[in-house]
Amino acid sequence: MSEKEIIVVEGNNVLSGEVKVSGAKNSALKLIAASLLGQGASTLHNVPLISDIAVMSEVLECLGATIERDGHTMVIDTAQVTSHETPYELVSKMRASISVLGPLVARFGQARVAMPGGCQIGARKIDMHLVGLEALGVEFTVDHGYLNAHTPNGLHGADVTLEFPSVGATENCLMAAVTAHGTTCIENAAREPEIVDLANMLNAMGGKVSGAGSSIIQVEGVPLESLHPCEHTTVGDRIEAGTFLAGGALTGGPVTVRGIDPSYLHMAIMKLRAMGCCVDAGDDWITCSRNQPLQPTDIQTLPHPGFPTDLQAQFMLLCSLAHGTSMVTENVFENRFMFASELARMGADITIEDHHALVRGVNDLQGTDVSSTDLRAGAALVLAGIVAEGETRVHNIKHIDRGYEDYCGKLSQLGASVSRRQVGAAGE
Numbered sequence: 290m291s292e293k294e295i296i297v298v299e300g301n302n303v304l305s306g307e308v309k310v311s312g313a314k315n316s317a318l319k320l321i322a323a324s325l326l327g328q329g330a331s332t333l334h335n336v337p338l339i340s341d342i343a344v345m346s347e348v349l350e351c352l353g354a355t356i357e358r359d360g361h362t363m364v365i366d367t368a369q370v371t372s373h374e375t376p377y378e379l380v381s382k383m384r385a386s387i388s389v390l391g392p393l394v395a396r397f398g399q400a401r402v403a404m405p406g407g408c409q410i411g412a413r414k415i416d417m418h419l420v421g422l423e424a425l426g427v428e429f430t431v432d433h434g435y436l437n438a439h440t441p442n443g444l445h446g447a448d449v450t451l452e453f454p455s456v457g458a459t460e461n462c463l464m465a466a467v468t469a470h471g472t473t474c475i476e477n478a479a480r481e482p483e484i485v486d487l488a489n490m491l492n493a494m495g496g497k498v499s500g501a502g503s504s505i506i507q508v509e510g511v512p513l514e515s516l517h518p519c520e521h522t523t524v525g526d527r528i529e530a531g532t533f534l535a536g537g538a539l540t541g542g543p544v545t546v547r548g549i550d551p552s553y554l555h556m557a558i559m560k561l562r563a564m565g566c567c568v569d570a571g572d573d574w575i576t577c578s579r580n581q582p583l584q585p586t587d588i589q590t591l592p593h594p595g596f597p598t599d600l601q602a603q604f605m606l607l608c609s610l611a612h613g614t615s616m617v618t619e620n621v622f623e624n625r626f627m628f629a630s631e632l633a634r635m636g637a638d639i640t641i642e643d644h645h646a647l648v649r650g651v652n653d654l655q656g657t658d659v660s661s662t663d664l665r666a667g668a669a670l671v672l673a674g675i676v677a678e679g680e681t682r683v684h685n686i687k688h689i690d691r692g693y694e695d696y697c698g699k700l701s702q703l704g705a706s707v708s709r710r711q712v713g714a715a716g717e
Contacts, residue, residue: 293711293712294686295709296696296707296708297682297683298671298675298680298682298683298705299674300676300677300680301705303675304533304536304544304700304704305540305543306702307545308533308544308546308699308703310533310547311337311525313486313527313529314342314526314529314691315481316483316486316487316526317335317336317342317345317523319483320486322349322389323464324354324518325370325393325396326395326467326516327516328370328396328513328518330364330367330368331366332363332364332518332519332521333364333365333523334522335522336358336362336523337361337523337694338361340687341691345383345385347379348375348386349367349370349389351375351376351379352373352375352389352393353372354366354367355369374400374401375403377403377435380403380404387405389402390422390438390465391465392464394427394438394440395465395513396513398440403434403435404431404434415457417457420451420452422461422462425445425449425465425469425473426442444465444469446466446472447473448474449462449473449474450476453477454504456479458479459475459478459506460484463501464487467498467510468512468516469508472509475505476504477504480502480594481592481593482593483524484502485502485524488506489521494517494518495517496508497511525553526549527549527554527597528692530554531557531597532600532603532668532693534575535603535604535669535672536672536700537576537578538564538577541578545576547573548574549575551570551575556596557597558575560588564584564607565583565584566579567579582611583611583612583650585611585613585615586611586615587616588601588604588615590618590619590625591621598620598625601619602625603672604617605629605648606637608650609638609648609650609651610654610676612650616646617646617648626641627662627663628666629641629646631659631660634658635655635677635681636653636655637651638650653676653678655679656679656680656682658681659681661686667685668692668696670683671697675706686709697709
């Protein structure tokens with residue numbers, strides 16, 4: 290009988306203490322891709338132990354890299370990489386593997402990458418990646434589900450204007466532009482902290498990137514042979530930090546997250562305070578506690594520095610227990626509200642209309658069987674179980690493992706009664 294795991298949560302309404310935040314998933318994935326440009330052994334520190342990293346490691350090994358991992362440190366040697374093709378089996382597991390497109394083109398002048406399939410939380414089309422790379426001199430053809438990239442006249446600097454500040458498109462353009470002849474200016478660039486982290490690593494390898502973290506990034510191209518391996522430490526994961534802070538807001542806390550720059554979570558901290566929480570912060574830590582009822586608030590997701598779509602589910606959970614009515618507007622991913630129907634199974638009162646969710650606060654939630662619809666929804670459902678009456682069983686937890694290192698362990702450390710259990714195909 291096939292075995293699978295679920296997370297079982299006993300509602301005990303307790304989360305307090307300190308937790309160390311892992312390295313940022315959305316940074317580490319792109320840093321691994323960027324190591325292709327180093328043409329040697331780069332060392333990455335603070336890499337989270339999550340399944341998405343395992344998939345990205347497979348992608349690089351498939352290209353010919355060798356990877357050694359010791360805890361949170363990875364040594365990625367790309368000296369022997371000769372292939373520029375990523376197979377469908379890997380790309381279909383994780384969309385972020387499309388981020389090898391930019392560095393492969395920068396290194397080999399060509400790439401063959403399987404077209405990414407759909408994704409639970411939206412189509413996330415890659416058109417913007419292609420438009421940006423085409424401006425740099427890349428020509429694309431599609432055959433049998435593969436995207437073929439060629440640079441018949443080499444890569445050249447260009448002015449690239451993105452129609453939306455897409456993180457993935459910004460990263461692919463940035464990595465390709467590093468070896469383009471001349472200067473590239475990326476306008477309406479994504480401003481996420483993970484973009485700054487990538488730019489810092491590219492500069493440590495000998496690249497010349499300036500303006501990362503603002504909406505205009507400039508890249509002065511350098512010859513490929515002048516790039517070299519480097520040593521780099523991944524920034525802390527702001528979404529993981531925000532998830533645990535939401536847990537502190539949910540139960541009263543205090544919960545302290547360490548290893549995170551508070552400026553990365555400015556908007557989330559503002560919303561926590563608006564909801565009646567007390568938030569303190571230092572250089573690399575944030576504490577959230579609450580000793581009054583949760584207050585309703587309106588949230589709309591936007592690219593950074595707006596409210597992150599990756600914290601929308603966790604904050605919808607807070608709104609569902611607030612004293613009053615909140616409006617949550619999702620502007621980034623169209624299917625992110627699938628989480629609402631799972632939360633409604635626990636007793637939440639949520640009405641969805643288009644990309645708006647009207648959330649009327651209820652007094653309590655009840656434990657039941659629920660299913661992770663995506664990575665962040667899964668994490669939020671486990672938090673919901675902590676404050677729900679009775680037992681909550683969260684299914685489809687592979688989503689959670691994609692982005693949270695030892696989620697149950699860290700929650701247990703904060704006092705939650707939460708554990709992973711094997712269940713048979715026909716139930717326990």
